[in-house]
Amino acid sequence: MDRNSSGIMLRVNALSKLYRSQPGQVAGGVREATFDVPQGAFFTLLGPSGCGKTTTLRCVAGLESPDVGSIAIDGETVFDAGNYIETPVNKRNIGMVFQSYAIWPHMTVYENAIFPLKVTRRKRYSRDDIKRRARSALETVGLGGFEARSATQLSGGQQQRLALARAIIHEPALLLLDEPLSNLDVKLREEMRVELKRLQQQVGITAIYVTHDQGEALALSDTIAIMENGNIVQYGTPDEIYHAPANRFVAGFVGTTNFIDGRVAGVLANAKELSVEIADGTLLSCRAPQSPVSVGQAVTICVRPESIRMAATSGEGASANRLSGRISSKTFLGNTTVHYVAVGGHVMQVMSNPDAVHAPNAAVDLHIPSERIVILPKA
Amino acid sequence: MTGSRSSAAVAGAGGPARSGSPPSLLKRSARRLFANGGLIGIITTAIVALLVIPPLVYLLISSFHATTRDGSLGALTLKNYIGVFAGKELLTAGMHSFVFASASAVLALMIGGFQAWVVERTDAPCKVLVLISTIVSLSMPYVLYTVAMLYALGRVGPVNDLLKWVLSSSTPVLNVNSMWGMIVIEAVLSTPLSFLLLSPIFRASNISFEEAAMTSGASTAQTLRMITFKLATPGVLAVLLLIFIRAVEAFEVPSLVGMPSKINVLTTDIFLNLKLQVPPDLGKASAFSVFLVILVSLMLMLYHRLLRHSEQFQTVTGKAYQPRILKLGRARWFVGGGLIVTFSLCTLLPLGVLVWASLLPYYQSFSMRALSRLTFKNYEGLLGLGRDVNVIMNTIVLSASTATIAVLLAAVAGWLIARGRRWSRFLDQIAMIPLVLPGLVLGVAMMEIFLKVPLPIYGTMWILLIAFVIHCIPFGFRYSTAGVMQIHRELEEAAGTSGASLPSTLARIVAPLIKPALLSAWLFLFLTTARGVSIPVLLSGPGSQVVSARLYEEFVNGQAPHVAALGLVWTSFMACIAIAFRRLGGRIGPQ
């Protein structure tokens, strides 16, 4: 059993699968994807629709045949274009939850759940074993007592739970989830999100999760891979992704970001900070980025709305990282209020405590902590 | 959905007449009657009923009247029914019929289902063979096909010769004149129908159900068995029912294959008596048909019971409407081999026998000596047939218009039925009636009706057209219901919420989605009409003759080699039309 000593459950290497609408015209797919997922991790492929995340997942599942690259699950190579290895989907030791759940209408809840145990050739399960596992799996997802129900009598959320039970009942090496929450309503989605995380940790299974919802990705994942146009553009923990986006696309896609164009004016004495001059001539000091930038280079600075502190104009002289603006409009969101502030030539979003309300047209000062500014080279 | 609700409302409106004044109630009821597709239901049901009911009424009337020598209706009597049920061997014949019809239907379903699945859902090679097979079989008249199969499987046929050589036996190994012979040959004849009806079901199934099974660890075979075929069950049951009924009333195979060994089925037992009489005993034939009508209605009720939860089987959702082509890997050559085997047995073998026969001065089994006698004389003899251009044109015009009208009618009606709209149950019942009207009875009924009503179409193409449309209705319906059943209701509902009217939803959403099913239906009905014999025999006049009836006489009275040559030429002609149509069909719209 212990052939996989590395602790890597999924290893995807230089995987490409391109769809062509016409010869020479690529209409989607994934390019050169490489990543590892360690045992027990919750790994998310995040990106807008058409970015290649589902294709990647389906390649891992074996539902699509990649053009090149290799895939290893639990140390066993299931696909290797170079060596002509391709394990069929049913022999890959995976469980998968589909966006439409794909609960078979001609079977009961119980029959749906135990299906993987009945068809597998890896192991023979005794009748008692099957019953026990079914009970445990259904109870884990909160469907205990539903065994005899016809699958068509289940609500959307229940179908989702059943799909989950079915995917884990045979204790696969990988749990693949293809936008499983997208068909649920908001309240249920949040509940299921918590449930899913609890379940994954309880079972200790390695999960590969595909979604376009950054909130889900941040909440659930240990590691996130952001995809754009078939490429993985960033790979990291939720915190890294959120606070240190690798490019403008990531910064814009995950959470809300204010972008301000500027130019590197100089390096501060401690060498860990830069000063950037923005359009109206204000100088902002920021943390130096990992990739070196030179003085005079055009850059984009990114600031999260919740990182900006806002106060009514005090009339004091210019202090560090302070911008002056005027409230142009606001949106009340219940737990927070978003103000749109006109600064210089453009509008910035500022998120603040709901009771800190500023009247339209009021003059405000914005303070931006230098450690919350991300500098990206201008595209 | 809305259908059932508003029909309940109509029922309720009849009760509390006390409150509303009569005219407003009437108006209200009328409005309800026509709402929610009611109008389309009424119009379609009216057209179908107008086509189907008169022959049925004629059937009922004549079944209760004695048939007199001059063909008029005699006294009211139950004798016809007694005559049908008093036969001492009715039970045996009934059993034979049941075994024959169910076994051949199941076999045809298995072969056709295999072909449909392979063609629609896999990357197996040699798919084109199925197409060739289907077109060839549908183009070939039944009698010719049956006779060719008899020669192929007969005592001195190539199959027995081969088996004799392999098993070094001195006597023929297979006796085709047996129950299995009947079953196999009937199944081969029904396979194209089964293939064509099952294709849309496989084409339109929801792929994620299968993917879920595969990711659960099911092998391809397990997925097929436990998911794909199970989900296709309602559609498949409908096809099975249709083929079963057709086999119950099949005449060619039982009489050519079973009778020499005295294996009688209902049709040979009862119809043979009728056929031998001049004029035929229409009363008894009608009584037998009434019996079949009742049988079929019972089976349809059973079918509806099975189908009550049809919604759970609706399989095409808006999402991922692109059936996955299964990569068979190394198995593709194995599966392709399966196609080659079925092609060889169902098509190549009989076709080969015909080609062989057509090149000989007289029929003989394969031998070196026979090889030296090969000649094209039989084909030269056909050149004279070219003068019947107008007969050929008649046939093409008739077949094309029949197929077009029947398909259009079936598309709307099939949708009403599959969606359980108002009138659907009734429509479904009456739509199946023509299936059990023997061609002879339908012919006589049409003749009686149109000689009496003041519509001067007797002896013209119009009467043939009407009769063939009636004949084709059940097949068209099964095609389109099978197609519609696979489309998720939400796709239509989305059109409705986008503001599309019902006709526009039908035209813009339903029709394009079931287009493949309708195209198959058109082709099938075109070819069926072109080879229909019993209807034109009675209904065509000197100016409205069609090829099939002419050919039939040639088939019946001609010598085997001449018949083979003629049959091959006709079959290739029809096949050319079919292929041309498919080409055309491929270009209609962005498929």
Place this chain on the structure above:
Amino acid sequence: MRSVVWKHAVAAAALFNVVAVASAMAADDPELVAKAKREGVVNWYFSNQSAEVLADGFTKKYGIPVNRLRNGSTSQTLKLINEFRANHVVADVLDITIGVPTLVEAGVLIPFELENAKGVDPQYKDPKGYWVATMMFVQMPALNSDIVPAKDRPKTLDDLLLPMWKDKLVWNPGGSTGATGFIANILTSRGEEKGMEYLQKLKGQNVRSIDISSRAIADQIIAGEYTLGLGLLQNQAQVSQAQGAPIESLRLEPLLATTAMVGLTAKSPHPNAGRLFAEFELSQEGQMLYAKNYFAVRKDVPPPPGLVEADRATLNVLSPDDMNNNFEHWTDVYNKLFR
């Protein structure tokens, strides 16, 4: 091959009765021809495929086109009865083999007299004048001559009861050939009692029934699928044998003959053209066309290849009335003994 037969036939006819030909040609009633030409067309319902040459000959001679509708006798009967009852008769003249008495009973046909039928034996004409026979189909059993050596071939009908023929015999039910024809021949030539005795024994031979035309039965015999066919038409074996096929007709006497008949319809749209067509059929010219394959009813026309003039006297001819009155009985015998 056919043209050779034709030449023989023409030569024979010329030898037999040159005068008759001349008189037959002269017998055309100019008034009838004129009226027929004014009607312009004739609608012909017929059942025998080889009769089609007759329509060509007619059009060639009189310039009147023939609208043809070929169908089995049963369908033609049914069709005509319905047309008549609906007062919408399309056919003018009709040629079928069975069903004529039914049509007479239904009132569809009218009595008529033909100039050209005057010399025809009375047994070929309806005493009441509703039909005239045009030709005879002679039935003979036939066997596969490759399978059966000459010494084993049956010489009499009783030879068919020998054990060696068990499971080897085949016929088709229905129509006037095959089983019905064979049973009719036995019962009419031997009488009911002796005949049934024979048929009881024949039952033990386990005769196979296939519901295909007698022509197709002949092909099955040629192919070797079956050995010996009963109730085949004489000319079928004749034609195939001439092409080299291993089939041999058996002269098991008496030879059965059934007739094809011409009739004229009541309410006919072109009565004169119809009558002229019937005249043409019975003329020596028309009869010669039939004689290529079948026994013509006119004595001044030679017998078909394979038969001789002397056969005419020994044939067991079933008249339409015989056929009509006993058909059901023969079918019953078949159903009871052989199905």
